[in-house]
Amino acid sequence: MTYQNPAQTGTEGQFEPSERTPVVELQGITKRFPGVLANDDIHLAVEPGEVLCLLGENGAGKSTLMSILSGMQSPDEGAIYVNGEQTVIADPRQALDLGIGMVYQHSTLVPTLSVIENLMLGASEKLILDASEARERLEQLAGMLGAEVDPHARAGDLALGQQQVVEIIKALWKGTTVLILDEPTSMLTPRGIDELAKMIDSLKEHGLAVIFITHKLHEALRMGDGVCVLRQGRVAGRLSADDLRSLDNDQLQERIVSLMFGDESGELAGVAELSAEVRHESGHDPSAAGSGRRQHAETATALRIRGVSLAPVASSHGLHDIDLELYQGEILGVAGVDGNGQRELAEVIAGQRDADTGAIVLHDGATEREVTGLGISSRQRLGLRYLTDERHGEGTVRTMPIGLNLLLKRIGQEPFWKRGAVQNAAIRSYTESVIEAFDVRAPGPDTPIGKLSGGNMQKVLLARELAFEPRVVVYNKPTYGLDVRTTQAVRLRIREQAERGVAALVMSTSLDELLEISDRIAVMSRGRVVGVVENGPGAEERIGEYMVGEVAA
């Protein structure tokens, strides 16, 4: 298989990096926005066959830098060199022509078109589309990535990992020499991340340069030949390939945390997220991270899911005979690739969807109450709560104030409404107390919730589900899309509730998260619970085996 690479034809796989000119080099790039210095005198270079990780917190200036490189913005100062020649990148098309391909965080595919149509859409300048030529190119690039892609599949039907493969192929289509991946793992499962890592290795072997943007430490360590840490628009520090080889993981962690967070690193060094990531990377026993895990054997059942099934449809695997038991004070994780029935299960438990068969039974001491036939709000009142993973879509009404969103599931109830009439004073003081207790950063209790950041919105939703005596809480991807600090705050809340005896069912696509907080972990695949694993030594391996189907259910 030959991959036409304008920069260095015919030298695949055999090169000495030190002898090459960088594919892309940035010198002294500065970009100002009103009130913000987004990029401040940034120097960067990436060579063929090298993976450069750009690491930084949200707002560190990673995205601005990459939008400059991809021609969406122009720098106020500084120079860009492509293959050693100084260049001005005026627009995205020019960036493509220069061999700079970008894969964005969010899908740019047209969901109703097939894969091959999507690819031709972006690339062809001819009047008549040459489908057979395009298919050849697709095969060639897919082979290079070591991936298989059905050219006729509808883009919208593809799993997220597959969509990303198509996005990468799209970015490589025109003979790209440097590929920029913007937070490519945010939508992927652990296994998807492994596959992505393999693809990146394969691209390296073919002599491409890759810039990998992330805010996750362990990914940077794992994928990068070199790491460049950005903080507040500046290059806070670099780790060369030699550094990565010579330092051990604890030293690396310390270095990077101090680079990423600067003076605050002391306060953050103990943040479990960071520790867990690095520990995970270094192969330490992840179970050591979670302290105070309880034995559930002696405690009582809180929720029982019996034989719940839901017929599969085109967009969903459905559910197949789900049996789960949840104990008081227990955190039961649900691991699995996104879209394997987690949401369906959560919605069946919450009452948003009716199962075809099976029962949901809520236990309270010796009494048990079947809630299968009850509506959403009755279940909510009984203490069965659901923290949705769709904060924007269904969790909130974004034009309404924080207070009403907090009380969305208690409309009409005392003391916030009296005989149906709204009691603004009561709502206001309640909202203020929640803002205080959950550390919600908001201008005031009347602020429309849509104006809050994702993290603060999540705190409001958490407060809503955890108020008024919760007994069983289903958390669907509770930390999805949140920054490190909020993630930690959310996990602390889940633990704190568990210590009070509240049972938790935590669905997450982050295995690290589940290993950190769960007592047991159930693995879902294609709408089935394929296994339940006690968290502890060796749990991760067993979960992995269940996920890839190596263990019979």
Add this chain to the structure above:
Amino acid sequence: MSDSPDNPSASEPDAGGSGPTQRTATIDRPEGGSAGPSRVRQLLATVTQSLTPMVLAVIAGGILLALMGRDPIEFYGTVVDRAIFSESGRQETIIRMAPLLLIAAGLIVAFRANIWNLGMDGQFLLAVAFTAGVAPMLMPTLPRWLVLTLVLMLGGIIGAAWTVIPALMKAYYGLNEIITTLMMTFIGVNVANVLVKGPFYEEDPGRAFPATPVIEVADRLPRLFDTSIHIGILIGLIGILVVHYLMTRTSIGLRLNILGASPRAAHHAGLGVAKLTLLTFLVSGFLIGLGGSVELLGVQGYMRADWDPALGLLVVPLVFLAKMNGWASIAFVALFAVLANGGELATRDAGLPNDFILFIVALILIFMTVTDYLAVRRGGKGNPWIARFLASVGLRREGRDAE
């Protein structure tokens, strides 16, 4: 994994509104509790934004009058003279407001819940037909106040009943109610005619057209004081203000507002979306049907075949201009009643067909959308309800909503 505060789901109205009762309403004023001059400025801006299309329509109508060789000053002078400054004209203006207010109330309930009940004319006319048919049957046997009460309720129930099919189709099958309610109007208008020419028909050699029996003037809705104004205006005012209070201050109103802003959030919160949808349709149809009964019992006294004032679509632009606010709706209904009432005389004086008034209404609609489009393009707020309506029919406004 960015912690971004926004998603692209556009065009949820801010449930904005202005008016005397807005001091504490949490539902209506999501922008926060700023007080003082900025609040006054905001109110002024809202009023200006809402009045501009009406003013522009009046000016454009004036230009057209001038082009046709009429004196616009004289025309509008006649409108104002007749509708406001003459005693009988003033009363007539107020009388005209009664059914319009009830239709407006019915529309506000539905539109706020994002349910575009556009079958007003069918609901209205069927209520008129039943009122006109049933009231004369009951009058001889029951006391007048009881008959009037019963028949008013009947009108409301008929209006509500005519929404049941679109309501069920929307609630359980997700069918677009804009299409179903419009179709039901076609059917409803014709069924009303069938009723007038069939079961409710009364032979009267003195009339050249088929019609229902005439309700004696003494048996119609009681008059207020010594005027010709019937108590329908009170029913209308109470109706729209109760709706306003319900929609802005109560839990049921909040539920409807949530349904309107985000049906998925309503489902997630366990509000019972299907039942809420049904309820919205029924209440909306009831108020509109009540409007029909009031018009018949207060003014017409009987229904003749093929009579269709088509008031419903005239009220739609008014509630949009009022941003679904009850108080503002009263003001716009009053302005429209002045135009319609005074315009009748003014067009006659100018030798123009009465339809000239419809032309001005059309201009209001056009200017409403144009000024809104311009406001949004300039980066302003625009009327959120227009954006919501456009989103419901699958259109998206440029500018802020489309980001």
